[in-house]
Ligand SMILES: Cc1ncc(COP(=O)(O)OP(=O)(O)O)c(N)n1
């Protein structure tokens with residue numbers, strides 16, 4: 001899970017379609033796209049996921065579905081991201097043996113428990129407080145991220161408040177990847193914004 005990952009939020013796309021923003025992010029170098037829909041009914045969720053799957057296939061960019069194993073199965077998505085209250089990782093692994101599975105860690109207990117979980121990366125949740133998602137526990141900060149890096153056997157994807165001002169420090173603190181919502185979805189030019197984040201993350 002190296003690189004910069006787009007996590008979608010259609011409400012932050014400034015009136016542009018999700019497809020337009022996703023394509024721009026991919027052109028800018030996004031390593032994966034996580035479809036995150038918190039208010040969509042199952043049918044339109046599956047339809048949106050199928051559209052994104054078709055759009056991403058020629059780019060060979062994996063599609064990860066937030067929360068919904070059934071939607072991932074329905075469209076043949078490459079991965080699923082689950083939180084501490086979502087479907088257990090072992091169940092996701094049993095039903096989708098080859099999937100990329102991401103798990104959010106909000107507390108040190110989550111990090112310790114995750115050592116035995118069959119996951120492909122941990123979402124460090126959140127690295128910085130963010131208005132995009134407010135139902136989180138305290139932020140890890142760069143020190144927390146570095147502490148998880150020193151302990152965990154899993155690749156780390158930092159999320160929350162990652163933008164052009166913070167992304168280099170996030171990489172420096174040990175994140176393998178960075179997940180971004182508003183700094184791409186709400187950017188005037190999402191392709192340019194994503195390209196800049198990729199460059200800063202690598203530097
Ligand atoms: C990469 C990444 N990390 C963390 C999250 C948060 O997932 P979760 O805790 O399940 O919260 P919701 O996104 O479902 O509100 C994530 N989506 N992606």
Ligand SMILES: Cc1nc(C(=O)O)sc1CCOP(=O)(O)O
Pocket residue numbers: 007036104123124125126127130131132133136159160161162179180181182183
């Ligand atoms: C989807 C999500 N999950 C988080 C977590 O802490 O688990 S923070 C977040 C939103 C991140 O948005 P932005 O890049 O605009 O700060």
Ligand SMILES: [Mg+2]
Pocket residue numbers: 066067081082083086
């Ligand atoms: Mg969730």
